[in-house]
Structure formats: C-alpha cells, structure tokens
Amino acid sequence: MQRALQYIESNKERYLSELKEFLAIPSVSSQSTHNGDMQRCAQWVADHMRTIGMQNVKVMPTPGHPVVYSEWLGAPGAPTVLLYGHYDVQPVDPLNLWTSPPFEMTIRGEQIFARGAADDKGQVFIHFKSIEAIMKQSGKLPVNIKMLIEGEEEVGSENLDNFVKDHTELLKADLVLISDSSMFAKDVPSICYALRGLSYLEIEVTGPNKDLHSGSFGGSVHNPIQALSEMIASLHDKNGKVTIPGFYNKVRALSKAERTAFAKLPFKEKEYAKDLGVKELYGEKGFSSLERVWARPTLECNGIWGGYTGEGAKTVLPSKAFAKISCRLVPDQDSASIAKMVEKHLKKIAPKTIQIQVRNLHGGEAAITPINSPGVQAAIVALEKGFGKKPLYQREGGSIPIVVQFKKLLGLDTVLLGFGLPDENAHSPNEFLNINNFYGGIKTSVHFFNELPNFWKGKSKK
Ligand code: BES
Ligand code: ZN
Numbered sequence: 001m002q003r004a005l006q007y008i009e010s011n012k013e014r015y016l017s018e019l020k021e022f023l024a025i026p027s028v029s030s031q032s033t034h035n036g037d038m039q040r041c042a043q044w045v046a047d048h049m050r051t052i053g054m055q056n057v058k059v060m061p062t063p064g065h066p067v068v069y070s071e072w073l074g075a076p077g078a079p080t081v082l083l084y085g086h087y088d089v090q091p092v093d094p095l096n097l098w099t100s101p102p103f104e105m106t107i108r109g110e111q112i113f114a115r116g117a118a119d120d121k122g123q124v125f126i127h128f129k130s131i132e133a134i135m136k137q138s139g140k141l142p143v144n145i146k147m148l149i150e151g152e153e154e155v156g157s158e159n160l161d162n163f164v165k166d167h168t169e170l171l172k173a174d175l176v177l178i179s180d181s182s183m184f185a186k187d188v189p190s191i192c193y194a195l196r197g198l199s200y201l202e203i204e205v206t207g208p209n210k211d212l213h214s215g216s217f218g219g220s221v222h223n224p225i226q227a228l229s230e231m232i233a234s235l236h237d238k239n240g241k242v243t244i245p246g247f248y249n250k251v252r253a254l255s256k257a258e259r260t261a262f263a264k265l266p267f268k269e270k271e272y273a274k275d276l277g278v279k280e281l282y283g284e285k286g287f288s289s290l291e292r293v294w295a296r297p298t299l300e301c302n303g304i305w306g307g308y309t310g311e312g313a314k315t316v317l318p319s320k321a322f323a324k325i326s327c328r329l330v331p332d333q334d335s336a337s338i339a340k341m342v343e344k345h346l347k348k349i350a351p352k353t354i355q356i357q358v359r360n361l362h363g364g365e366a367a368i369t370p371i372n373s374p375g376v377q378a379a380i381v382a383l384e385k386g387f388g389k390k391p392l393y394q395r396e397g398g399s400i401p402i403v404v405q406f407k408k409l410l411g412l413d414t415v416l417l418g419f420g421l422p423d424e425n426a427h428s429p430n431e432f433l434n435i436n437n438f439y440g441g442i443k444t445s446v447h448f449f450n451e452l453p454n455f456w457k458g459k460s461k462k
Contacts, residue, residue, distance in 0.1 A: 003137040004446050008129065012439065015129050016112075019438075020105040022048070022121050023114040029065055029088035029155050038151050041087050042066040045124075045149050052128050053135035054147060062159040065151030069170070072131075073144045079374075079456040080144035081449070082173035082412065084402065085124035085180060086153035089116040090427045097429035111432035118420035122433040123179035123441065124149055126419060130445030143449050146173055150402075153180070156200070156362030157401045164402070164409050174456065175375040176406045177448070179441065181418030184265065184392050186434065189383040189444075191376055192416035194294065194395035195403060197329035197366035199339040203228065203346060204357040205306075205321045214317040222353030224321040225306045231349055232301050232323060239285035242299045242327075244345045247338070252331045254295050262290045265392060275423065294395035298328045299342075324361075328397060335363030364401025367414070374455035375415040381451045383417070386444025417448065 008015075027041035028034040042059045045068045049057045054070035065088065073080070092102040092115050100106035102115040116122065134141055148171065150160050164171060184190040207224035208217070237243050269289055273281050283292040292298070306321030308314035327338055343358040350356040370376070371393060383391040396416075406412045419441035425431045 001134075001446065001450050004130075004133040005443060007133040007137050008439070008442050008446070011129075011133070015125075015442070016105075016107075018048070019112070019122065019125050020114075022125055023105045023116055024103050026092075026103050027088050027116070027121075027151065028091050029152050031091060035065075038065045038088065042068050042151060045087050046070070048128060049147060052132035054131070054145070060163070062152070062163055064155075064159045067151065067160070067163055068149045069147065071144070071146045072135075072141055073146075074140055075142060075144050075453075078143045078453045079174040080146060080172070081452065082171060082176045082406070082410075083127055083145060083147045083149075084176055084178050084406070084414075085127070085147075085149050086120045086151065087116075087124065087149050088151045088154050089119070089121065090154050092429070094429065099430055102429075102431075107435065110435050112435055112438060113430055113432045115431055117431050117433040118182075118424040119426040119431065120153070120180040122438060123419050126179060126438065126441040127177075127445050130442045130449065133442070134446060134449065141449060143452050144173075145449075146171060153400065153402075156198075156364060158362055160402050161405055161409075164405055168410060171410055173410070173412060175373070176403070176410075176412045176414040177375070177417060178400060178403070178414055179417050179419055179445075180400055181396050181398065181416050182420035182422050182424065183418055183437065184394050184422070186421055187387070187389065188266065189387040189389055189391040190394045190418070191371065191379055191383070191391050192394055192396050192418055193371045193376075194331075194368045195366060195400050195416070196294075196297075196397050197333065197335050197364050197404075198326055198399045198401070199329065199335045199342065199363045200302075200324070200326040200361040201339060201342055202359045202361055203323045203325060204359075205231075205323075205350075206319060206355045206357075207321075207353065208317070208319050211319050212317040214315040217317050221317060222351060223317055224354050225318060227351055227354045228304070228306070228321040228323055230351075231346060232304070232325070234349060235299055235325075240283050241285070242297070244299075244341060246341055247297065247299075247327075250332045250334065250337075251297060254291060258295070259291065261393065262288065262294070265290065265394070293397035295330055297330050297333060297338075300326055300328075302326055328399070329366050331366045331368055333366065335365055339363055364399050365404040367400070367403040367407075369403070369414050369416060373413045373415070375413065375452065378448055378451040378455045379415050379417050382444045382447035385447040387440050417444070419444075 057070040307318035
C-alpha cells in the first residue's frame with residue numbers, strides 16, 4: 001500500500017494531464033448537438049479503464065447515451081464493490097461568465113477549473129487513478145471491482161433503471177461506492193448518508209393565438225407571462241412553505257437527534273449568506289438552512305421565458321410563456337405522485353384567460369443510506385487516513401436517482417464518499433475541484449479498497 005501511495009506521488013503530473021484529456025470532451029448529455037461527444041467520452045472512459053488494468057471493458061448501448069462497464073474480479077472471498085459515477089456533464093451556459101474555457105482544464109491557485117472537474121468526471125477519475133496505483137504496484141486489488149459509469153445522470157438517469165434491471169447478474173456486488181457529492185467544507189471530510197429526490201416539470205402557457213401589438217391589445221388580453229408569474233408566485237406562502245395541497249403529507253419528520261446533530265456542525269448561517277452575496281437567507285419558516293436543504297422538500301422555478309428577450313425594446317404581448325419547475329423531495333415522498341400533484345394544482349389555479357400544458361420531464365427518489373454498514377466504517381477509516389481528520393456525517397440536498405434503485409433492484413447499500421466542496425460551482429460557471437481533494441481523494445480511495453476486506457470479514461455474499 002505504501003508503494004501505491006508513493007506511485008501516486010511520483011505520477012502526480014501525469015494524472016493531471018490525463019484528467020485534462022477527460023475534461024476536454026464536452027459530454028453534455030442534455031444537448032443533442034453533443035451526441036457525438038457523448039460517444040467519444042464513453043470510448044475514452046472505456047480505453048482508460050483498460051489502461052488501469054480493468055477487464056471485460058464494454059461500452060454498452062442504451063436508448064440514450066451509453067453506459068461503460070468493466071470489472072476486475074481477481075480477489076476471491078473479498079467483497080465486490082460496484083463503483084458508480086457519470087461521465088456526462090451539465091451545459092456550460094452562461095459561457096461568458098467562465099474565467100477560462102469550460103473544456104480547457106486550467107489550474108488557478110488550489111483549484112482545477114473545468115466543467116465536470118467535480119461533477120463528476122474528476123471524482124470518477126480519482127478512483128481510476130487509485131486503482132491504477134494499486135494495480136501497477138502489486139498486480140492485483142484487495143477487493144473485486146465492477147465499474148458502471150453512465151452518461152445520463154444529469155438528465156435523470158432515465159435509461160439506467162432498465163439497464164440495471166436487465167443486468168442484475170452482471171452487476172451483482174456487495175456494496176455500491178459513489179463519489180459524486182461534496183465534503184462538508186474544505187479540510188472537513190464527511191460521509192454523506194442522504195440525498196433528496198426530484199420531480200421535474202415544464203409548463204407551457206398559451207394566451208392569444210399569436211403575438212400581438214402590446215399597444216393595440218395590451219389591456220384586453222391576459223399576458224401569458226403575467227399569468228404564469230402569478231401562478232408561480234402563488235406556489236409559496238409568506239412563510240416559505242409550498243402551497244400545493246398534500247405536498248408535505250408524506251414527508252418524514254426530522255428526529256430530535258438529527259436536528260441536534262445538524263445544529264452541532266460547523267456551519268454559520270451569516271457566513272453562508274455572505275458567501276452567496278445575499279443580505280438575508282430565505283426558506284421554510286421554522287427550519288435552519290441545513291435542515292431546509294437536506295431534509296425538507298422544496299419547489300424551485302429553474303427557468304422562465306417568453307416574449308421578446310433580444311436586444312433593445314419590442315412592444316409585444318406574447319402568445320406564449322414557459323417555465324421549468326422542479327421539486328426536491330425527501331423520504332417518504334414519491335416523485336411520480338408529487339409530479340401529478342403539482343400538475344393537478346397548476347391546472348386548478350390556471351386562470352380561464354390562458355391554456356396550460358404541463359410536461360413531466362423526469363424524477364427520482366430520495367435516499368437514506370445506513371451509516372453503520374461495513375462500507376461506511378471502511379470509508380471513515382479511509383478518510384481519516386487520506387485527509388488526516390475524522391469525517392463528519394452529513395446529508396445533501398442534491399439527487400442521485402439510481403441510489404434507491406441499487407437498493408431496490410440489487411439489494412445494495414451505497415457509500416457516498418464525496419470529494420467535491422460545497423462552493424465548487426457545480427452546474428454553474430467556473431466549476432472546480434480542489435487539487436488537495438483530488439490527491440487526497442486518490443489516497444482515500446486506495447485506503448478504502450485496502451480497508452474494506454477488514455470490515456467485511458465473513459460478510460461477503462459472493
Ligand atoms: N453530483 C450531483 C448530485 C449532488 C449534488 C450530490 C449536490 C450532492 C450535492 C449530480 O450530478 C446531480 O447534479 N444530480 C442531479 C440529478 C437530477 C438531474 C435528477 C441533481 O441533483 O440535480
Ligand atoms: Zn450534477
């Protein structure tokens with residue numbers, strides 16, 4: 001193991017230049033103009049898996065973007081880790097706010113900037129490099145590994161469900177390992193044990209059957225942008241609560257113990273607000289910010305458009321207005337029921353002056369993973385060795401839809417071992433991965449694979 005750690009030290013620069021290649025591929029899953037890049041990126045992942053010693057490497061088609069699978073099964077009796085991650089990234093807009101081009105990895109200070117640096121290519125790559133180090137130094141791994149790196153996580157993992165259902169034998173393992181989340185703060189490693197779910201909807205509101213002159217018609221026709229804004233504004237009350245009837249029905253209440261644990265975390269609301277550039281925070285009354293983000297459901301408008309948005313002025317009363325709305329969900333809400341509930345409510349409150357269409361784009365369920373599992377115990381030791389500090393327990397507000405499905409379809413618990421940072425600018429311009437977290441993550445990963453068999457003695461199902 002010591003040799004693997006030395007190998008990492010002496011290959012630091014090469015690791016970065018290979019990461020640069022990976023990050024240079026604009027694998028934006030939501031934009032069809034990048035379909036070719038998605039194929040190219042899957043191929044890059046597959047080729048890279050081969051170079052680090054993985055076997056049975058396959059780029060496997062789905063009705064959407066391909067999944068990349070590989071395995072190394074040379075440790076009989078040892079546990080089998082299913083390493084999941086994603087090679088797809090979010091769109092880069094607004095491009096003009098990037099300090100350096102999003103697909104040209106650039107290091108400034110401690111940060112590695114590029115789209116996907118943290119979410120999730122950089123974190124997938126961390127495990128590739130730890131595996132390479134162990135393999136190159138000892139010719140074998142202390143555990144069995146199966147890798148499942150998909151290309152549709154950022155668009156809801158819609159095709160992965162069926163992929164997993166169709167390949168339960170291939171994906172048989174003892175636990176899932178995912179690095180697609182963040183540490184609590186810089187130099188504060190953490191184990192994440194909960195993610196929120198999601199329901200994503202798109203609304204189309206139609207007023208008059210064509211765009212109109214706002215002078216000739218303004219005053220006699222309900223402007224669809226106004227109607228849509230009125231509807232959206234009514235979805236929260238003055239206490240920050242979502243007004244849709246039934247929205248909170250299934251929400252599992254936070255236990256006293258969990259609220260106390262959150263309150264003890266090194267988190268200062270004032271600094272948080274200052275970092276975000278807001279004078280005051282906003283949210284559901286009666287809950288702290290961490291509670292609101294980690295354990296309460298929310299509804300956000302992710303986008304709203306319509307009418308004239310080009311240069312200069314145009315006096316138009318538009319025919320249509322659109323919005324994208326999503327709800328973050330917590331146990332025991334169900335994403336399909338919430339989507340129906342939101343749609344029904346929108347149709348009910350829609351004024352007679354307009355017509356409304358609601359499309360359900362995608363959804364995923366919230367997840368809670370056990371913190372006493374052998375995988376988590378191994379991760380705690382690994383983080384302590386990799387970062388020199390005992391990790392905290394935390395939840396996250398983001399979503400990784402397949403986590404619940406791994407439990408349902410394969411019976412597997414997941415270890416969420418995040419190496420990002422809360423201010424990493426994921427999904428936003430200037431995304432970065434901290435360089436110390438990159439190398440610390442690789443070391444932690446080496447320790448994790450090394451420690452896992454100690455915590456698994458007698459527990460391997462294989
Ligand atoms: N890496 C994130 C998930 C995440 C975000 C974990 C924040 C912890 C904190 C992942 O790539 C992601 O962005 N997921 C989407 C899923 C959605 C499209 C179903 C998300 O959360 O918006
Ligand atoms: Zn993401």
